[in-house]
């Protein structure tokens with residue numbers, strides 16, 4: 112088992128037109144405006160992309176550590192993980 116802690120509860124947003132080195136290659140304005148959302152919560156079933164599952168973390172209380180199983184059910188971490 113591997114335990115990974117994720118503190119962020121929303122995705123990273125990357126606008127293709129703002130990526131250094133890529134901006135010059137994108138000639139289509141529509142493509143330049145395209146935005147990628149990369150999962151940072153660790154719960155997406157479509158990694159590396161966000162699938163909205165991070166919304167399950169909205170009800171987390173500050174200062175507590177939670178676990179999520181493969182079905183997305185939340186539990187509170189055992190004290191030895193804190």
Ligand code: FES
Pocket residue numbers: 120121122123149150151152153154155160161162163164165166
């Ligand atoms: S940030 Fe992980 S699912 Fe959205």
